[in-house]
Amino acid sequence: MKLIIAIIKPFKLEEVKEALSEIGIEGMTVTEVKGFGRQKGHTEIYRGSEYTVDFLPKVKVEIVVPDDVVGKTVDTIVKAGKTGKIGDGKVFVVGLEEAVRIRTDERGEAAI
Amino acid sequence: MRKIQDRGIHWHTPCFLTDPALPQGLVADNVYNPLLDTHKIIMKLRSQQLTSWLKMAGIFALLAALSPLFGQDEPPPYESYDAFAESGGFALFTVNNLWLLISAALVFIMHLGFSCVETGLTQSKNTVNILFKNLFIVCIGIVGYAFWGFNSMYPGDFNGFFASGSWFGVDNDDVTMMTDAYAAYTWWTDFIFQAMFAATAATIVSGAVAERIKLGTFMIYATLLVTFIYPITGSWQWGGGWLAEKGFYDFAGSSLVHAFGGFAALAAVLVLGPRNGKYLAGGKVKPILGHSMPLAAIGVFLLWLGWYGFNGGSVLSADPRGVSYVFVTTTLAAATGAIASMIVSWALLKKPDLSMGLNGVLAGLVGITAGADSVSMSGSLWIGVIAGTLVVFSIIFFDKIKIDDPVGAISVHGVCGIWGTVAVGIFSDAAPIGVQILGTLSVSALAFVASLVLAIALKVTMGLRVSADEENEGLDLGEHGAEAYPDFTPAHKG
Numbered sequence: 001m002k003l004i005i006a007i008i009k010p011f012k013l014e015e016v017k018e019a020l021s022e023i024g025i026e027g028m029t030v031t032e033v034k035g036f037g038r039q040k041g042h043t044e045i046y047r048g049s050e051y052t053v054d055f056l057p058k059v060k061v062e063i064v065v066p067d068d069v070v071g072k073t074v075d076t077i078v079k080a081g082k083t084g085k086i087g088d089g090k091v092f093v094v095g096l097e098e099a100v101r102i103r104t105d106e107r108g109e110a111a112i
Numbered sequence: 113m114r115k116i117q118d119r120g121i122h123w124h125t126p127c128f129l130t131d132p133a134l135p136q137g138l139v140a141d142n143v144y145n146p147l148l149d150t151h152k153i154i155m156k157l158r159s160q161q162l163t164s165w166l167k168m169a170g171i172f173a174l175l176a177a178l179s180p181l182f183g184q185d186e187p188p189p190y191e192s193y194d195a196f197a198e199s200g201g202f203a204l205f206t207v208n209n210l211w212l213l214i215s216a217a218l219v220f221i222m223h224l225g226f227s228c229v230e231t232g233l234t235q236s237k238n239t240v241n242i243l244f245k246n247l248f249i250v251c252i253g254i255v256g257y258a259f260w261g262f263n264s265m266y267p268g269d270f271n272g273f274f275a276s277g278s279w280f281g282v283d284n285d286d287v288t289m290m291t292d293a294y295a296a297y298t299w300w301t302d303f304i305f306q307a308m309f310a311a312t313a314a315t316i317v318s319g320a321v322a323e324r325i326k327l328g329t330f331m332i333y334a335t336l337l338v339t340f341i342y343p344i345t346g347s348w349q350w351g352g353g354w355l356a357e358k359g360f361y362d363f364a365g366s367s368l369v370h371a372f373g374g375f376a377a378l379a380a381v382l383v384l385g386p387r388n389g390k391y392l393a394g395g396k397v398k399p400i401l402g403h404s405m406p407l408a409a410i411g412v413f414l415l416w417l418g419w420y421g422f423n424g425g426s427v428l429s430a431d432p433r434g435v436s437y438v439f440v441t442t443t444l445a446a447a448t449g450a451i452a453s454m455i456v457s458w459a460l461l462k463k464p465d466l467s468m469g470l471n472g473v474l475a476g477l478v479g480i481t482a483g484a485d486s487v488s489m490s491g492s493l494w495i496g497v498i499a500g501t502l503v504v505f506s507i508i509f510f511d512k513i514k515i516d517d518p519v520g521a522i523s524v525h526g527v528c529g530i531w532g533t534v535a536v537g538i539f540s541d542a543a544p545i546g547v548q549i550l551g552t553l554s555v556s557a558l559a560f561v562a563s564l565v566l567a568i569a570l571k572v573t574m575g576l577r578v579s580a581d582e583e584n585e586g587l588d589l590g591e592h593g594a595e596a597y598p599d600f601t602p603a604h605k606g
Contacts, residue, residue, distance in 0.1 A: 011584060045593045053595075 001096040001109060002070045006061045007035060007089040008081040013059050019080035020063070023072055027112075031060045039087035058089060064099055066109050189293050193284075196291040208296035211430035212305055218421020219308035221414055223250045223315060228411025230319045233402035233467065233519045237586025238323045239596035245318045245327070249334050253311030256339030261310055262303055265343035265351045272354035274344055296429035305425055309369055310346075312422075314338035316373025317563070319519035320381050323400075324388075324583050327591045329574045333566050337376055341562040345372055345555045360551035361543035364426035366482030366532035367552040374526020375556040376563035378515070383567035384576050386516030388583055397511050400518070405466055412470040416446055419477045423484045438484045442477065445484075445496035449476020452500030460504065467520075468504055474524045475503035479532035482548075483540050491539030498535070499528045530556060 008016055013030065020028065034055035041054035065073050074091050082088055101111040190196040196205075227246040231239050257280075264277030282289045282299050289299035297305075314334050321330065346368050348355040362368050392398055402408060423442045427434040453472025457465045479499030480492055487495065506523035510516075517523065533552035537545025570576055577583075582590035589595070 042589060043593065044589070044595065 001064055001066060001099055001112060003094040003096045004061075004063045004065060004070070004073055004077070005092045005094060006063075006077045006081065007033070007058050007091075008061060008077070009083065009087060009089060010057055010059045012081045012083070013061070016061060016077055016080040019076045020073065023069070023076055025063060025065065025069075025073060025076075027063070029062045031062075033058050033060045037087070037090065056087065064096060064112050066112060190287045190291055193287060193290050196287065201292050205292045205296065208429045208431075209298060209301050211435065212297040212301045212425055212428070215421035215425025216301070216305040216308050218418045219305070219312060219425065220250075220418075222312050222418035222422065225411045225414030225416075225418055226312075226315050226319070228407045228414060229470075230322060230411075230519055232404040232406070232408030232411060233319075234322050235400065235586070236403040236597055237588055239403070239588060240592045240594050241327060241587035242318070242322055243596075244592065245322075245330060245334075246315060248331055249315045249318060249338070250311045252331070252335050253314045253338045254307045256335060257307040257310045257343075258303075260339050261343040262306060264340075265306070265310075265346040267347065267351060270347070270351070270353070272352075272357065273348070275347060275351070277340075277343060309365060309422075310338055310342055313342050313365075313369045313373045316370070316521050316525045317377040317380055319521040320377035320517045321384055322518045323587065324577055325380075325384055326575060326578050327587070329570045329576050332574070333380070333563075333570055336566055337563060341376075341559065342372065345558055348555070349551065355551045355554070358547050358550065359543050360547050361486070361536050362482050362533060362551065363485050363536075363542075364423045364481045366478060366529045367555045369529075370478045370481060370525040371529030371533065371552055371556045372559040374522050374524070374529055375560040377517070378522045378526055379560045379563035380567045381515055381517060381522070383564065383571055386514060387518070388580055390516050391514045395512075402467065402518075408467060408470055412473050416473060416477065419446070419481075423481060427485060434485065441484045441487060441489070441492035442480050444489065444492040445476040445480030445499070446473050447476070448493050448496030449473055449479065449500035449503075452476075452497040453504050454500075456501050456504045460508070468507070471503050471507065471520045471524055472500035475499040475528040478525055478528040479535060481529075482532040483536035483542060486536060486540035486542035488539065491535070494539065495532065495535045499531055502527055502531055526556065 006016070010032070017028070020026075035058050036054055036056055039056065041052050041056060043050055043052050045051075061077070063073065070093060074093065077091050098107065099109075099111040100107050190199065196202060223246060227243055230242045230246065234242055259279055260277030262277070262280045264275050267275030280303055284290065286299075288294055291298075295302065314337060317334065317337070318330070343351075347353045349360055349362055349368055350356070387400060390398055390400060419442055420439060423438045424435050427438055429435075450469050450472040453475065454464055454469040457468035457472075461468075476496035476499045479495045480487070483491070483495070503520065503523050506527045507517075507520050510522060515522070530552045534545060534548050536542050537548040567576060578587060578590055
């Protein structure tokens with residue numbers, strides 16, 4: 001099992017969710033975050049003074065998938081989340097030790 | 113008195129739907145008020161307002177000579193304002209004038225209300241932009257009215273269709289303008305009350321075009337619309353033009369303000385196009401949620417409060433019976449408007465919808481505005497119920513035909529403005545229904561066509577819409593380089 005963490009642009013969330021649903025991935029956890037990579041922030045002006053906002057709003061999507069679909073899942077996320085413009089985000093794949101479904105006590109891949 | 117149409121209370125022989133308790137056949141000329149004798153004389157003089165003192169004096173002399181024919185004594189014009197202040201009529205004049213000024217302030221509050229409604233029903237990334245537009249409109253509306261609009265809308269003698277405007281203002285010492293020789297209030301009061309109305313007509317469009325219109329273009333559009341076009345339709349009725357001559361009746365502006373704004377908004381939205389991503393393939397409509405229901409609700413309550421001045425002040429005096437009657441009809445229509453839209457939207461959409469209920473209040477208020485002084489109690493109930501029902505269907509309809517109106521301005525003001533005007537022909541005897549239909553359609557048509565021309569001209573020259581990237585990122589950043597809520601990241605930003 002792998003934990004896939006994707007940082008994407010907020011307005012891309014619907015698209016990514018639907019693309020994942022099409023390849024059979026139904027569960028995910030979503031958090032609103034702020035961040036930056038190489039994308040520069042933007043300048044704002046308040047009552048005559050300029051200031052820079054570096055942290056930009058992003059959305060973090062976390063999914064747990066069996067090993068055999070990791071590649072396909074990552075590709076789907078990349079394709080759905082891409083705009084071609086700077087700030088599109090990143091996908092990380094993290095090894096996972098255990099997963100448990102709280103309602104039924106199932107463990108391992110049965111819990112995903 | 114600027115207004116040709118006597119907007120005092122009209123009691124007419126009621127039609128079948130009206131309240132049987134209504135006094136019948138009573139013409140409420142406020143017969144206890146000696147002011148109106150002078151008023152009648154001045155009504156005749158109105159059309160010569162701009163001519164020289166000599167001509168005025170000559171006419172006074174002539175009327176004084178003819179006074180036996182009128183069968184009453186005309187009070188002499190006052191020597192000075194101070195002389196008027198000593199006279200018996202001053203106390204009543206003061207009360208009337210005070211009510212009109214309070215009403216002007218109440219109408220001003222509607223801008224606060226509208227700012228809240230628009231802000232609440234749109235996304236937080238566009239809030240600064242919306243507030244900026246609202247702030248600009250009230251200011252330019254009033255200034256434009258001073259420079260051109262007031263005199264264009266109330267020109268006195270004119271061809272009935274169009275009169276050019278000019279810088280406003282009269283001499284403070286002019287007794288014919290500052291005393292009851294003019295009206296129940298001073299010329300300045302007349303101006304400021306009417307100026308507030310003009311500004312509200314302009315602000316209706318800002319809600320419909322929100323979240324995608326370019327700021328600079330909108331500022332020019334709104335300035336031209338309210339300064340030059342609004343006085344034209346206004347002059348047709350309140351300025352004594354061709355609609356007034358046909359017997360058209362619009363007490364406080366269901367057509368002249370609301371339908372005008374609603375149909376101007378429709379034309380602008382047609383040229384502008386919907387927000388990106390609102391209408392998806394396959395006829396699906398993606399809801400773009402407003403970011404603050406509390407603000408939207410606060411806004412509607414403020415608008416309701418302001419409407420007491422909008423309708424109450426349109427009585428054009430503080431006449432107790434008149435103003436109190438209007439307060440009641442206005443309130444009933446607002447209340448039944450909300451109840452109707454709540455019930456209808458609950459039945460149609462399976463859940464009680466707050467924003468529909470809020471729109472229902474406004475629909476009822478817009479609906480009663482044409483006939484608040486002439487329809488009966490049951491009439492105002494019906495007007496509210498039908499307006500509240502209409503607005504729900506209208507909002508859903510406009511989304512079906514892909515006309516994107518974030519706040520429902522076209523439905524509330526355009527559709528219900530027409531309904532309110534026509535309702536005068538159904539629920540009162542103030543005017544026949546045919547004339548009401550003619551009047552409301554011609555006002556709406558001119559507003560639509562003028563707005564269409566303006567929008568197309570601006571689209572071709574300056575561009576009407578922001579870029580897709582800017583629309584995505586939010587107009588606050590794109591147009592203003594600012595954020596409305598810098599301390600937190602609301603859900604749908606960017």
